[in-house]
Amino acid sequence: MTQPHLPLLLSADAAVTEEVLRIAAVSGQAVEIAIDPGAVGPRYGVAPLVLVGADLLDEVRRQLPPRRAGVLVVGAGADGAVLLPAAQDLGAEHVAMLPAAREWLLNRLAEARTGPRREGRIVGVVGGRGGSGASTLAAALAVTGVRAGLSTLLVDADPLGGGLDLALGWERERGLRWSGLAGASGRVDPGTLTAALPGRGPLAVLAWDRPSVVPAAAGAEAMTAALDAGRRAADLVIVDLPRSFDAAASAAARSALMILLVLPSEVRATAAATQVVREVERHCRRIGVVVRGPSPGGLRPGEVARAVGLPLVGEMRPEPGLAAALEKGVVPAATGRGPLAHLCRDLLRSVLA
Ligand SMILES: Nc1ncnc2c1ncn2[C@@H]1O[C@H](COP(=O)(O)OP(=O)(O)OP(=O)(O)O)[C@@H](O)[C@H]1O
Ligand SMILES: [Mg+2]
Numbered sequence: 587m588t589q590p591h592l593p594l595l596l597s598a599d600a601a602v603t604e605e606v607l608r609i610a611a612v613s614g615q616a617v618e619i620a621i622d623p624g625a626v627g628p629r630y631g632v633a634p635l636v637l638v639g640a641d642l643l644d645e646v647r648r649q650l651p652p653r654r655a656g657v658l659v660v661g662a663g664a665d666g667a668v669l670l671p672a673a674q675d676l677g678a679e680h681v682a683m684l685p686a687a688r689e690w691l692l693n694r695l696a697e698a699r700t701g702p703r704r705e706g707r708i709v710g711v712v713g714g715r716g717g718s719g720a721s722t723l724a725a726a727l728a729v730t731g732v733r734a735g736l737s738t739l740l741v742d743a744d745p746l747g748g749g750l751d752l753a754l755g756w757e758r759e760r761g762l763r764w765s766g767l768a769g770a771s772g773r774v775d776p777g778t779l780t781a782a783l784p785g786r787g788p789l790a791v792l793a794w795d796r797p798s799v800v801p802a803a804a805g806a807e808a809m810t811a812a813l814d815a816g817r818r819a820a821d822l823v824i825v826d827l828p829r830s831f832d833a834a835a836s837a838a839a840r841s842a843l844m845i846l847l848v849l850p851s852e853v854r855a856t857a858a859a860t861q862v863v864r865e866v867e868r869h870c871r872r873i874g875v876v877v878r879g880p881s882p883g884g885l886r887p888g889e890v891a892r893a894v895g896l897p898l899v900g901e902m903r904p905e906p907g908l909a910a911a912l913e914k915g916v917v918p919a920a921t922g923r924g925p926l927a928h929l930c931r932d933l934l935r936s937v938l939a
Pocket of ligand 1: 715716717722744747902904905906909
C-alpha cells in the first residue's frame with residue numbers, strides 16, 4: 587500500500603538534506619523535500635511528520651503554519667539550544683541535531699511508515715494556587731482512564747508536589763523513577779519504559795525518588811523522551827504539572843493535547859492563577875478551567891473561569907471522605923462513584939473527543 591502523504595522535510599541546507607535522506611533510506615521511509623516554505627500549503631498539516639531544517643526555521647515561523655503534532659526541527663552540529671525558543675514557538679516536539687540524533691530520527695521515520703504502536707493523548711493538570719486539587723484530579727483522571735479501558739501513564743512533573751506515587755499508595759513499589767531517566771535524551775523505548783515503571787496492569791506511574799531529598803529538575807530532554815515513549819506505550823498520559831514551570835514542565839505542556847487548570851472558587855486564587863495562566867498559554871493553546879467548590883464568597887464557576895479568560899470545562903465538588911482516603915493512598919475516583927469520578931468521566935469524554 588502506498589502512503590497517501592510522505593514525511594515532509596523543509597530545508598535548503600545541503601548538509602541537513604543529505605543527512606536526512608541517508609537516515610530516511612536506512613529507515614525505509616521516503617521523504618518529500620521542499621525548499622520553499624511558502625509553497626508547501628496544506629501538506630504541512632497532513633504530512634505524517636514535518637522536519638523543519640534549522641536554516642528555514644524562522645521563515646517557516648513567519649508563515650504561521652497551523653499548530654500540529656509531529657513537527658521536529660533538524661539541524662547539523664552540536665548545539666541545538668539556540669534553536670529552542672524558535673522551535674517552541676512553532677510548537678515543535680523536539681530539536682534533533684545531526685548526526686548525534688541520527689538513531690532517534692531513524693526511529694521516528696520508521697514509525698511514520700509503520701505507524702506508532704499507539705497514539706496516547708497527553709493531558710496536563712495544573713493548579714491555579716497551591717493546594718488547588720490538581721494532583722488529586724491528575725490521579726483521579728488516571729484511574730478513571732483505566733476504568734474506561736485505557737492503558738494510562740501518570741507522570742509526576744512537580745518535583746515539590748509530595749509525590750503522585752503516594753497519592754496512589756504506591757510509594758513502596760519498586761521500579762524506575764525520574765532519577766533513572768535523568769540522563770535520557772532522544773528516544774526511550776516505549777515497552778522498556780512501561781515495563782520498568784511502578785505499575786499495576788494498565789496503570790503505570792513515573793514519579794520522583796523517595797526518600798526525597800529535594801529532587802533535581804527532570805530536564806526538558808528527559809521529559810520529552812519519557813512523554814514520547816509514554817504516548818507510544820499508553821492510550822492516555824496524565825501529567826501533574828508544577829505551578830512554577832521549569833524546562834521539563836514547559837516541554838510537557840508543549841506536548842499536551844489539553845491542559846486543565848484547577849482553580850478554587852476564591853477571588854485570591856483567581857488572582858494567583860493569572861500568572862500561571864500566562865505561563866501555560868505560552869506552551870499550550872487548549873486550556874480549560876476546572877473550578878473547585880465550594881465558594882466561600884458565592885462566586886459562580888462561570889465567573890471564576892471568566893476572570894482568568896478561559897473556558898469552564900468542569901466543576902470539582904467537595905468529595906466526601908477524600909482527605910481520609912488520600913491518607914490511606916486510595917484515589918476516591920477509583921471506585922467509579924462520587925462527584926470526582928463523575929467529573930473525570932466527563933472530562934475525559936470531552937478532552938479526548
Ligand atoms: N475534590 C475534592 N474534595 C475535597 N477535598 C479535596 C478535593 N480535591 C482536593 N482536596 C483536598 O485538597 C488537598 C490538596 O489537594 P492536592 O494535593 O490535589 O492539590 P494540589 O493543587 O496538587 O496541591 P500542590 O500545590 O501541593 O501541588 C488534598 O489534600 C485534599 O484534602
Ligand atoms: Mg500537587
